[in-house]
Amino acid sequence: xxxxxxxxxxxxxxxxxxxxxxxxxxxxxxxxxxxxxxxxxxxxxxxxxxxxxxxxxxxxxxxxxxxxxxxxxxxxxxxxxxxxxxxxxxxxxxxxxxxxxxxxxxxxxxxxxxxxxxxxxxxxxxxxxxxxxxxxxxxxxxxxxxxxxxxxxxxxxxxxxxxxxxxxxxxxxxxxxxxxxxxxxxxxxxxxxxxxxxxxxxxxxxxxxxxxxxxxxxxxxxxxxxxxxxxxxxxxxxxxxxxxxxxxxxxxxxxxxxxxxxxxxxxxxxxxxxxxxxxxxxxxxxxxxxxxxxxxxxxxxxxxxxxxxxxxxxxxxxxxxxxxxxxxxxxxxxxxxxxxxxxxxxxxx
Numbered sequence: 001x002x003x004x005x006x007x008x009x010x011x012x013x014x015x016x017x018x019x020x021x022x023x024x025x026x027x028x029x030x031x032x033x034x035x036x037x038x039x040x041x042x043x044x045x046x047x048x049x050x051x052x053x054x055x056x057x058x059x060x061x062x063x064x065x066x067x068x069x070x071x072x073x074x075x076x077x078x079x080x081x082x083x084x085x086x087x088x089x090x091x092x093x094x095x096x097x098x099x100x101x102x103x104x105x106x107x108x109x110x111x112x113x114x115x116x117x118x119x120x121x122x123x124x125x126x127x128x129x130x131x132x133x134x135x136x137x138x139x140x141x142x143x144x145x146x147x148x149x150x151x152x153x154x155x156x157x158x159x160x161x162x163x164x165x166x167x168x169x170x171x172x173x174x175x176x177x178x179x180x181x182x183x184x185x186x187x188x189x190x191x192x193x194x195x196x197x198x199x200x201x202x203x204x205x206x207x208x209x210x211x212x213x214x215x216x217x218x219x220x221x222x223x224x225x226x227x228x229x230x231x232x233x234x235x236x237x238x239x240x241x242x243x244x245x246x247x248x249x250x251x252x253x254x255x256x257x258x259x260x261x262x263x264x265x266x267x268x269x270x271x272x273x274x275x276x277x278x279x280x281x282x283x284x285x286x287x288x289x290x291x292x293x294x295x296x297x298x299x300x301x302x303x304x305x306x307x308x309x310x311x312x313x314x315x316x317x318x319x320x321x322x323x324x325x326x327x328x329x330x331x332x333x334x335x336x337x338x339x340x341x342x343x344x345x346x347x348x349x
Contacts, residue, residue: 002048003129003232005107008041009050009141011078012070013057019069020061027056042080047109047129054137064170067137071144072179076152078145079106081219086153088212093200095153096123102219110142111236115244120161121200124192128236130229133284136167139191147180147193157202160195164188166288187294189243189303230266231277238281243303247281249274278305283319290328297324 014035017024028035031052037043058066076083082102089095096114103110111126125142127134143163151158162183163176169186170176176184237255241247252274253263267273282304289300301312316324 002046003108004044005047005050005109006041006080006105007038007043007045008078008080009107010038010053010070011041012073013038013053015073016066016069017057017061020063020066022057022061024053024057027053027060030056041078047107047127051135051138054141055135058137064136064172065140065175067139067141068144068175068179071141071148072175074145074148076149079149081215082106085212085215085219086149087206088204088208088215089153090204090207090209091201092150092153092158092204093121095149095204099149105219107142108232109236111240113240116197117194119197120194121197122190122192122194124190124240126191126236126239128232128239130232130235136165139165139167143191143193144179150193150195153204154199154202157199158195159199160193162194164190164192164194166191166292168292168294187292189289189295189299190240229270230263231270231272234263234267234274234277235281238278239285242278242281242285242305245302245305247278247305279319282315286316286324290324291331293328293332297328300324 014024024035031049033045033049033053037045054067058064063069076086079086079099082099082105085098085102086095089098093114096112100112100114103112107127109127109129111124111128113124115122115124123146125146127138127142143165147160147163150160160180160182162185163180164185166188167186169184173184233256234252237252238247241251241255249260249263253260256263258266264274267277286300286304289295289303295303297312298309301309304312306312306315313323316327320327322330
């Protein structure tokens, strides 16, 4: 089953490419899509196609912030029919709950979770696929779009505490600093935004309950049964909950609003079980954390839900055939070797 997204996800793609002097035609041909196809914002296209276009544009242009440059141009209307419903929610919290409920209408790979942490609210966001890694361009585009939506809904009241990315920082942080205007945390354990709970629950002065109900009915009329599989929905939940230490089948079932036995039965019919999905997500997240280099091994163990570092080491060794410390050393050596080769090329180029 192909995970899909509205073509509107690529809003701003051609404008940013043009600003960077990039010819997108070779990239489009290689990805097997046409510009005419992408001109219809409601056209559904594979998420992997969007990621390919983003990654290739960033590589060809040499611009590490290609996805974030696209996000900087976003308007609430780019979210499609859901934008009217969001505009008339009573608070930002209500708007994000609405966004979470209908997120599959925009992007079937999008996972979001609102976490209350005392006086702070954390909005965790991930792009999750069943069989493909997600790039920094896709993550920064999604996070930047979320930030822009919150800014439109709250106006001057929107003052996030911090923006988090699991990947490393780009060479130039000017765009990030200008766009977000708050503390930036790279090598974080999650992707998302943290803000004050008081801002999150600040009343929306233009909220109209009658208009919200009208928009909801229109949206429901347009809605179709999500094509996302049970397995993907479970993986999305595990991605969000595992770093928090809450990735139990009970928590996931509660979030998906089904009974545990129902969830087990659906996973069985898909040829898998919950523990296998947890293990698969752990394999993907551990590579992300170790490659970023921003976490001690004990911290990685905790983020993956292991109570003891020794348990993490045994699991990692069984999965990857080497201890995590050795794996990280080999990665560092490979990076150093590649860096040396690049330096030689620069000296003799």
